[in-house]
Amino acid sequence: GNSVTQMEGPVTLSEEAFLTINCTYTATGYPSLFWYVQYPGEGLQLLLKATKADDKGSNKGFEATYRKETTSFHLEKGSVQVSDSAVYFCALSERDRDDKIIFGKGTRLHILP
Amino acid sequence: SQTIHQWPATLVQPVGSPLSLECTVEGTSNPNLYWYRQAAGRGLQLLFYSVGIGQISSEVPQNLSASRPQDRQFILSSKKLLLSDSGFYLCAWRRGDKRSEQFFGPGTRLTVL
Numbered sequence A: 001g002n003s004v005t006q007m008e009g010p011v012t013l014s015e016e017a018f019l020t021i022n023c024t025y026t027a028t029g030y031p032s033l034f035w036y037v038q039y040p041g042e043g044l045q046l047l048l049k050a051t052k053a054d055d056k057g058s059n060k061g062f063e064a065t066y067r068k069e070t071t072s073f074h075l076e077k078g079s080v081q082v083s084d085s086a087v088y089f090c091a092l093s094e095r096d097r098d099d100k101i102i103f104g105k106g107t108r109l110h111i112l113p
Numbered sequence B: 001s002q003t004i005h006q007w008p009a010t011l012v013q014p015v016g017s018p019l020s021l022e023c024t025v026e027g028t029s030n031p032n033l034y035w036y037r038q039a040a041g042r043g044l045q046l047l048f049y050s051v052g053i054g055q056i057s058s059e060v061p062q063n064l065s066a067s068r069p070q071d072r073q074f075i076l077s078s079k080k081l082l083l084s085d086s087g088f089y090l091c092a093w094r095r096g097d098k099r100s101e102q103f104f105g106p107g108t109r110l111t112v113l
Helices: none
Strands: A003-006 A011-014 A019-021 A023-026 A032-038 A044-050 A056-059 A062-065 A074-077 A088-091 A107-112 B003-007 B010-013 B019-026 B031-036 B043-054 B055-058 B065-070 B072-078 B087-094 B108-112
Touching: A011 A019, A011 A023, A019 A107, A023 A032, A023 A088, A032 A062, B003 B087, B010 B019, B019 B031, B019 B087, B019 B108, B031 B072, B043 B065, B043 B072, B055 B065, B055 B087, B072 B087
Parallel strands: A011 A107, B010 B108
Antiparallel strands: A003 A023, A019 A074, A032 A044, A032 A088, A044 A056, A056 A062, A062 A074, A088 A107, B003 B019, B019 B072, B031 B043, B031 B087, B043 B055, B065 B072, B087 B108
């Protein structure tokens, strides 16, 4: 079945460091891919998405590229801020399958000032 | 624009008491609706989803039930709460397009004592 695997956290970085959170997926078709962010005590917010191979999603300085050959959708940011501290979820949805979105387990990110 | 509401925001209930959490969506019609639970420091667990009025799919056998009495209303219930029902409950919606993203509500923090 479909699945999403993302790196376990917590990830701790200093402010202005480069961020990568790895995400790989297993899917039988051609999924849409998403990154969500959850700040403490809040619901999830869509951070970015990509719907086909080689698409790059971007938002708030974050980027992720849909790599079909490596089945990956790694999240990157060139210079993180303390306000980026949150939990990040990678997810996929397939057009020809059921109505569920498959989420990874989440990666907690701590940014130190 | 579309908005999603959940209430209450927080709830403290004794073991054995009933539960009713409500979720409503505005600004769209015939959405797919979802209930998730998030235990402390954990990922998302899909509990129920619905593709239409009166249509409920259950993902995990448990002490909870869901109903969709109206197109944009989704209710999570329990007749007798257990300690293990404590957690952060999130409602989400998406369009019928299976490649689209989900949009999440602000969540309800439930503590069962």
